[in-house]
Amino acid sequence: MTQPLFDRFYYGGDWNPEQWDESVWLRDIRMLEDAGINEATINVFSWAQLQPSEDEYDFSTLDRIVKLLVDHRFGIVMATSTAAIPAWMARRHPDVMYADENEVRHHFGERHNPCPNSPTFRKYAPRLAGKLAERYAGTPGLVAWHVSNEYGAYCYCENCRAAWIAWLKNKYGTIDAVNHAWYTHFWGHTLYDWDDIAVPDKLGDEWEPGCATLSGMSIDYRRFMSQSIKRCFTDEKTAIREYDKTTPITTNLMSVFMDIDYFDLGKGMDVISWDSYPRYDFPASEVAMRHDLMRGVGGGKPYMLMEQTPSQQNWQPYNSLKRPGQMRVMSYQAIAHGADTVQFFQLRRSIGGTERFHGAVISHADTENTRVFREVAQLGAELKEHGKEYMGGRVDSQVAIMFDWESYWAMFYSSGPSVLLKYVDQIHRYYAALYRRNIQVDMIPSTTPADRLARYRAVLAPALVMVKPGVADAVDAYVRGGGRFVATTMSGIADEHDQVFLGGYPGAFRELCGSWGEEIDALPPERPVKVRLGDGGVAGAAGAGREVEGTIVAELIHPVTSRVIATYASDFYAGMAAATVNEVGDGKAYYVGTDLDTEGMDWFADVLARDAGLRTVETPDDVEIRVRTYDDGHRLVFVLNNGGETRAVDLPEDLSGTSVLDGGRIAGLFDLEPYGLRVIRL
Missing domain, CATH: 3.20.20.80 (Glycosidases)
Structure with a gap:
C-alpha cells in the first residue's frame, strides 16, 4: 500500500x-x-x-x-x-x-x-x-x-585520513588486499604499510578533477566520504x-x-x-x-x-x-x-x-x-x-533504468574514451526517448534483485560501468524469465574495484548480450558516424531502413549468438554491428554501441516498446502524460504542457474522464495552453 x-x-x-x-x-x-x-x-x-x-x-x-x-x-x-x-x-x-x-x-x-x-x-x-x-x-x-x-x-584533513585508513582496514583487512583492489602495480604505486596511504587529493593522486592515478582508490575515498x-x-x-x-x-x-x-x-x-x-x-x-x-x-x-x-x-x-x-x-x-x-x-x-x-x-x-x-x-x-x-498515489512503471552512483564515479575517473561521455547524460538520453512516448519509468539501484526486476517489462543499464557482485546474475535471471535488458557502451566493463573484465565489452554482460566489443572509437563533435537502422526484429519500427548519426563513441561490435539490428555506414568500420539483440531463455538482451541521434533513439525506443509490449501515448512536443494510482483503485491523469506554445492533445479514451479542477469532461482532442495542464479523475 x-x-x-x-x-x-x-x-x-x-x-x-x-x-x-x-x-x-x-x-x-x-x-x-x-x-x-x-x-x-x-x-x-x-x-x-x-x-x-x-x-x-x-x-x-x-x-x-x-x-x-x-x-x-x-x-x-x-x-x-x-x-x-x-x-x-x-x-x-x-x-x-x-x-x-x-x-x-x-x-x-x-x-x-x-x-x-x-x-x-x-x-x-x-x-x-x-x-x-x-x-x-x-x-x-x-x-x-x-x-x-x-x-x-x-x-581531506588528517582526521579524515585517519578515519579513512580505519575504514580501509575494516574493508580489506590487509595492505596486500588493498594493493590488489587498487591495482597499485600501475606506476609503481605499491603500498608497504598503512602509513603509506594518503588521501587522493591534488597533492597526490587526483591532480585535477576526474584525473586519478588509481581510480579504485579514488572511488573508495568517495565511498568513505559518502558514508561519513x-x-x-x-x-x-x-x-x-x-x-x-x-x-x-x-x-x-x-x-x-x-x-x-x-x-x-x-x-x-x-x-x-x-x-x-x-x-x-x-x-x-x-x-x-x-x-x-x-x-x-x-x-x-x-x-x-x-x-x-x-x-x-x-x-x-x-x-x-x-x-x-x-x-x-x-x-x-x-x-x-x-x-x-x-x-x-x-x-x-x-x-x-x-x-x-x-x-x-x-x-x-x-x-x-x-x-x-x-x-x-x-x-x-x-x-x-x-x-x-x-496525495499518496503510486507511479506504476513498465520500465526501469538502473542508476548507480559508483558507476557515476567510475565514469568521472575514466581517462577516456571521450570527455563528452558523461554518466547522467547517458542515462538521460535513454530516459528522454521513453519520455517522448509517455512511458513511465522507475529509477532503481543496480543491486535490485531479480524478483523485483521481474515487475518490469524492460530494464535499461546505460553506461553501468561498475557491476557489483550478484548484479550480473540477477540480470541474467531476469532476462531468462522473459525480461528485456538494454546495455550500452561502457556498460558492464568493470568490477567493484573498477578493474576491467577481460574477454571484450560489455564485460559482465558479454555472454548475455551475445556480442563482444573490440574497440571504442571516440567521435569528435565534427565527425559523427553514419548508422543504418534495421527493423529490430519487430514489424513497423519507426526509422527502419534509414540512416541516422552516431555521436560521442562508436564501439566495434562482434555478434556471436546475437542478431545485428543496426550497422555502421561510414568510416573504416562500415558494415560492422552498431547494435545487436540476443535471445536468452524467454527474454532478450540489447546492446547499443553508439550514441544515436534523436531519430535513432526514437527508432530504438520504438523497437523496445513493440518488443516488450510497452504502452505508449503519442503527444505533441513539450506535452507529457503521467498517471498516479491510488489504493482505493482510482487514478489521476496529469496532462502537462511544459512549453510556451499551445499544443493540440488527442487524449485516448481510457485516459479520458472528469476534470479535478473544474468538474468538466475531458476527452478526445483539445488545445492545451502554454504551460497549461489538466488533472483528470478516472
Whole structure:
C-alpha cells in the first residue's frame, strides 16, 4: 500500500524570520496565508543564534517563531541548523573546518563548512539536534525534522585520513588486499604499510578533477566520504529519536549530485525530500528524470519537493525568470511524478547576502501585487481545494533504468574514451526517448534483485560501468524469465574495484548480450558516424531502413549468438554491428554501441516498446502524460504542457474522464495552453 505522507497537502517553504525585525513577522504570515501557504521550514541556518558559546543555548527567538506558526496553524518543518557552524566553534576548535583538495583547512565562512569526521562537529551537531527535539517534540503542526541542509562537502584533513585508513582496514583487512583492489602495480604505486596511504587529493593522486592515478582508490575515498556524511545524518537522527519517536526525519537531496550515494543515504531517511533547480535550458524530460530518481531513492514512495523557486535562481550563469504559468506546471509535474508537497526557497527574499536575488514568494517589492505572488496564490487555492486528493498515489512503471552512483564515479575517473561521455547524460538520453512516448519509468539501484526486476517489462543499464557482485546474475535471471535488458557502451566493463573484465565489452554482460566489443572509437563533435537502422526484429519500427548519426563513441561490435539490428555506414568500420539483440531463455538482451541521434533513439525506443509490449501515448512536443494510482483503485491523469506554445492533445479514451479542477469532461482532442495542464479523475 502507498500512504500519503501527511494529513494534508503542505504548501510552503523556507522562512527565515530571524533575519528581519520582528515587526515584519506577522505581516509575512498574513501575506503567506493570502497565498494559500500552510507550511514553513524554519531554523535552517540558525546555529550561531541558538548556541552563542560552548555551553550556552538560546531558544527565545525560535520559541516566538514557533508560537506564531502554531497560532496560525502552519505546518512546521524544523531544521537542525547544522549545515553551517558558528564562528566561535571555528575559532576554538579549528579541526571542525574542512580541508579542501589542496589540504588547506578553510577559515570560518561558506556553507557546508564542517569536516564530517571532526570529533568537534560530531559532538556538537547531535547535541544541538537533541536539544531541539527535547524542546519542540510534540509541537502542534510539527511535520518533519530537517537535518542539516544539502549535504555535500568533502574533506581531506588528517582526521579524515585517519578515519579513512580505519575504514580501509575494516574493508580489506590487509595492505596486500588493498594493493590488489587498487591495482597499485600501475606506476609503481605499491603500498608497504598503512602509513603509506594518503588521501587522493591534488597533492597526490587526483591532480585535477576526474584525473586519478588509481581510480579504485579514488572511488573508495568517495565511498568513505559518502558514508561519513551519512553517519553525520544518522548521528543527528539518533539524537532526535531520543525525544521524538515518530515525526519523520529527512534531509534535502539534490537529485543527480555526484558526491553522495543517495540510494545509500536514502535508506536512513524516513521520507525523501529534494531541491529542484533546473537551468533555464533544461528540457522537461531532464526535470522529470530527476523527480523519478528521487522517488526511486525512496523505494517508490511519495516524496517531498522541499525546495524550488517561484521565479528564478541566483547562482546559475543565467538566472532566467520562470515564464507565466511555468511555476504552476512544474509544481504539478512534481506531483505527477510522486510529490506529496510543494515547497519553495524562499518565502521572503532576503535583503543581504549571496541569495538576496534568489526568487521568493514575497519579493523586494514587499507587496502582494506582483505576478509571482498572484501565481503562487492561484496554485495555493488549487492545492487547498484539491491537494489532498493528489496525495499518496503510486507511479506504476513498465520500465526501469538502473542508476548507480559508483558507476557515476567510475565514469568521472575514466581517462577516456571521450570527455563528452558523461554518466547522467547517458542515462538521460535513454530516459528522454521513453519520455517522448509517455512511458513511465522507475529509477532503481543496480543491486535490485531479480524478483523485483521481474515487475518490469524492460530494464535499461546505460553506461553501468561498475557491476557489483550478484548484479550480473540477477540480470541474467531476469532476462531468462522473459525480461528485456538494454546495455550500452561502457556498460558492464568493470568490477567493484573498477578493474576491467577481460574477454571484450560489455564485460559482465558479454555472454548475455551475445556480442563482444573490440574497440571504442571516440567521435569528435565534427565527425559523427553514419548508422543504418534495421527493423529490430519487430514489424513497423519507426526509422527502419534509414540512416541516422552516431555521436560521442562508436564501439566495434562482434555478434556471436546475437542478431545485428543496426550497422555502421561510414568510416573504416562500415558494415560492422552498431547494435545487436540476443535471445536468452524467454527474454532478450540489447546492446547499443553508439550514441544515436534523436531519430535513432526514437527508432530504438520504438523497437523496445513493440518488443516488450510497452504502452505508449503519442503527444505533441513539450506535452507529457503521467498517471498516479491510488489504493482505493482510482487514478489521476496529469496532462502537462511544459512549453510556451499551445499544443493540440488527442487524449485516448481510457485516459479520458472528469476534470479535478473544474468538474468538466475531458476527452478526445483539445488545445492545451502554454504551460497549461489538466488533472483528470478516472
